[in-house]
Amino acid sequence: MKTKTFQPGDLVKIHTKSKTWEGHALESHSSEIIFLKLKSGYNIGIREGEILDVKLIEKSKETKKEKVELKKDGKLRNVAMIITGGTISSRLDSKTGGVISTDAEEILNIAPEIKEICNITKIEKPFMKFSEDMSFSDWKKLAETCERLLNDDEIDGIIITHGTDFLHYTASALSFLIKNLNKPIALTYSQRSIDRASTDAALNLICSAKYATSDIAEVALVGHKNTDDEICLAMPGTKVRKMHTSRRDTFKVVSDGPIAEINSDKIKILKTFNARSKNKLELDIKFEEKVALVQIYPGQNPAILDFYEKEGYKGIILEVAGIGQVPTQDAKFNWLPKIKKAIQNGMIICATAQTIYGRLNPNIYSAGRDLEKTGIIFLEDMLSETALIKLGWVLGHKKWDAKEKMLENISNEFNKKSLS
Amino acid sequence: MKTKTFQPGDLVKIHTKSKTWEGHALESHSSEIIFLKLKSGYNIGIREGEILDVKLIEKSKETKKEKVELKKDGKLRNVAMIITGGTISSRLDSKTGGVISTDAEEILNIAPEIKEICNITKIEKPFMKFSEDMSFSDWKKLAETCERLLNDDEIDGIIITHGTDFLHYTASALSFLIKNLNKPIALTYSQRSIDRASTDAALNLICSAKYATSDIAEVALVGHKNTDDEICLAMPGTKVRKMHTSRRDTFKVVSDGPIAEINSDKIKILKTFNARSKNKLELDIKFEEKVALVQIYPGQNPAILDFYEKEGYKGIILEVAGIGQVPTQDAKFNWLPKIKKAIQNGMIICATAQTIYGRLNPNIYSAGRDLEKTGIIFLEDMLSETALIKLGWVLGHKKWDAKEKMLENISNEFNKKSLS
Structure with a gap:
């Protein structure tokens, strides 16, 4: 077996029919696969059968499994x-x-x-x-x-x-x-x-x-x-x-x-x-854990807002449709009155884009302007996941004006430069 | 005004300092912007002030706003x-x-x-x-x-x-x-x-x-x-x-x-x-509208499953974490018992990837295997939105085996070729 000529840690050059690889040999749990750590940091596996020739370039200077030593080099x-x-x-x-x-x-x-x-x-x-x-x-x-x-x-x-x-x-x-x-x-x-x-x-x-x-x-x-x-x-x-x-x-x-x-x-x-x-x-570690992330989709029941209200939730990130709309035409699934009521009851509700990419704009469609009138906070291009975390953090600070803080660019959560 | 020399519908060539445009003039509601329909089908707006010269290539053969005539050309x-x-x-x-x-x-x-x-x-x-x-x-x-x-x-x-x-x-x-x-x-x-x-x-x-x-x-x-x-x-x-x-x-x-x-x-x-x-x-129009899409995120309350059960929902698409896990360590937010109970009560629960791209695989981590044991159906690379619609359609057919149908590739909702 060609690979018996080197040990884990050795720097070797391996020739296969299709390519030549150079790197440090790794420990292998398989007798049929040779693992090599390339200079790029990437590890590859080469099937033993494909190997034409192995050249040892340098013997390992390291023990096979080194103990972590927390040494200090003054230049680093x-x-x-x-x-x-x-x-x-x-x-x-x-x-x-x-x-x-x-x-x-x-x-x-x-x-x-x-x-x-x-x-x-x-x-x-x-x-x-x-x-x-x-x-x-x-x-x-x-x-x-x-x-x-x-x-x-x-x-x-x-x-x-x-x-x-x-x-x-x-x-x-x-x-x-x-x-x-x-x-x-x-x-x-x-x-x-x-x-x-x-x-x-x-x-x-x-x-x-x-x-x-x-x-x-x-x-x-x-x-x-x-x-x-x-x-x-x-x-x-x-x-x-x-x-x-x-x-x-x-x-x-x-x-x-x-x-x-x-x-x-x-x-x-x-x-x-x-x-x-x-x-x-x-x-600044204050956090309100009663915050939820809700996506709107066809037939989604706005009664979900009641559920979170009853469970004592203080804030909701609502992944709205498109550039900033919610379903309204079907009385059963009209989100506007439910959102308005929850906000009147003290819930902070913010809108993010379920498209993930892009920016909300409530001013394009009348549906967006109707939604804005409920008191919902449009979070522009903020990611839903980031918005959820930020809302928990903002609501942890009882004295803050939640809307003002949600719209303040605290940690580059808004990309103010991009208008796309 | 240079643009007065042509009418909507005319084919014109417009020279600006930076570029020359050729296309059909469109009606404009603004006195300052000229709209042009390019050959590519794209419409552009050019500011009047930028225009150096306009050349009329062909007068319009059409009336400004044609009535739709549903004519038939035998070759088309x-x-x-x-x-x-x-x-x-x-x-x-x-x-x-x-x-x-x-x-x-x-x-x-x-x-x-x-x-x-x-x-x-x-x-x-x-x-x-x-x-x-x-x-x-x-x-x-x-x-x-x-x-x-x-x-x-x-x-x-x-x-x-x-x-x-x-x-x-x-x-x-x-x-x-x-x-x-x-x-x-x-x-x-x-x-x-x-x-x-x-x-x-x-x-x-x-x-x-x-x-x-x-x-x-x-x-x-x-x-x-x-x-x-x-x-x-x-x-x-x-x-x-x-x-x-x-x-x-x-x-x-x-x-x-x-x-x-x-x-x-x-x-x-x-x-x-x-x-x-x-x-x-x-x-094949049968559809169960009581289906929901639920995303799992840090601190998401698994009691949401109870809410949908009480509201009479028959199926849920659960956007799970990573390649197929749910939170389990915190007793309050352990999803496994809740999922298991809902399934035992007759709910059909399917898993999709909240990463949007990629394929679920319950066999990588023990957490994935534990989740699979609840009876949840792993929908591989099916999009959450597609899964929601498919679940409504499958559950509309009371006699179908829901799991079997959810995993059958009916309309290319699974990409069986890709393994990435």
Whole structure:
């Protein structure tokens, strides 16, 4: 067997009929597949049978599974890592075929390049959860962990590893709960678990390390720009949505643009950003959890508003039709009187676009103007998910004027530049 | 004033500092703007002050506002038009600045090129509604109108003009309610009202006429491919979603590809299609209106299932997290027991992806397998909106096995080819 000539960690060149690959050999659980970590950070699997020739370029200098040593190189910036769970903290359970949780060492070992970019001087695990199980108490814990770490002069930036499903909610939550952000916060993920040849974790972690050592003091979601596994985007925390069940470039910036494009060599800045400073980071952690997100569709029953009112809900994000309408013609499904009544009873109701992309405008159709008269707050191009988080945060502050605050651009949740 | 040298309908060449435009002059309500209909079908507005020179190429042969004459040219196919309302049937109300309904003549006059493509031999108006006000009774009327028209040997295809907001629901509904479709049905729209210089109606109508005279016997949504105003796509009725509040290319094919690309000259077929035939079209109009669409988000209250149960709902499409999970860790928001109980009580619950793009797979995570054990039906890559319509239609048939029918690929609502 040709592959017996090298060990995991060795730098090798593998020739197949169709292509030549160069990279570090990875441990393989299969006798038929060779896993190789390419320079791009991407791992590939090559079938043993396809291999024509293997050339050993350099023997491994590392032990097979290195213990994480939190060393400091004086020339590099110091980054803290917060591990919260999700696929990026998972590996395949060979018994069930599903994935199970793994540890910090495995995460760091998947992207040893990080050590060339920064010193990981701290690793924290405030909780271990898949993101679909997170809620306000978790965002609070995360914000408090960020505050403690970023107000420490010894820490220059943070990488948070996180599940993908509700990652955009966490990105929004941190964008509102944290005030005067002084250093970079990179939220990152993987769509494939880190022991898979196709894992996207390595590049995301490398680019997150680049981001966390940059001068961009923004909450950004850092992940694949496309499926090439070469470039990541730093996406604004309030303007990003998960748009695919499995693709590595699942997160898309919506009605806005990325902050930066990142690869293992450099960061290309794409817009004005809030810069690194000596400010003291502060928290503003008040949150009303009784907020709901309701989509309008044909035949949707407006009595749903009564349900949320009875359950004690204080606010609702209503995903309205088109550019800002609700059904009105059928008496049973006329939303206008129900919305008006709920608002009169003290509920705050805001409108977002169920098309996801684009901006609401109540002034195009008379139906939009009728809707506006109910007292609903049109949230222009704000994402529904961001709007839900912002509404919870705004309603947590009993003394605030909810409408005024919902329309104030607090963390770039409105893209004021775009009129499309 | 240079523009006084020509009349609406005249073919003119207009030179501005930056560009030269050639097209037919349109009626203008403004003394400062000249509207021109370009060869591409696109209408533009040019500010009077920018015009350097106007050259008259050909005087108009038409009267300013032609009455619709339903003439027949023996060489052309005969198309029926069904007008239902929406922006494509609207023009600006100069008093309010909003839009008001208009008539068939105005729609046809915006795209006189249609007469070169087909004979519009019939125009029907089963109802006039914005699409957000439509529901099952409207889809039923539309399906019945299609049946009557397409089972008439004198009609070769149908164009339905329709509001955009819930157009994709109608496209789905017709895909399920109509059996043995024998001729093309084009559903089309505009995002800007037809008296606006920027209206997208003309190209959409021209391409719909091309589609309705083609040999593709499918329900397709025909509309702009991009913002260029040169090409339309014929999009499969069950795989399309409105994705932007205002862009003319708002409709996107999701997890599938278009049936054809169309411009005013030709149709480029992009996939296998059901072809025109002498079959008798049949209807299968049974529908359970008590179906709901529920999105899961952080803190979403699973008691919402109780609400729909109490209201007598028979089925729910649940937009689950990621590739197929629901929150479970927090006892208050553990969806599993609630889903299980609702299913045991006779509710049919199906899972779709809230990411919109991609395919569900319950076998990746143990959370997915736990969810599958509740009896929920995983709808793979089916769009939530399509799933809602299909569920209503399936549950309308009391004798059908709901799970079996929901998983049967009836109108290409599953893309069996794609595994991405």
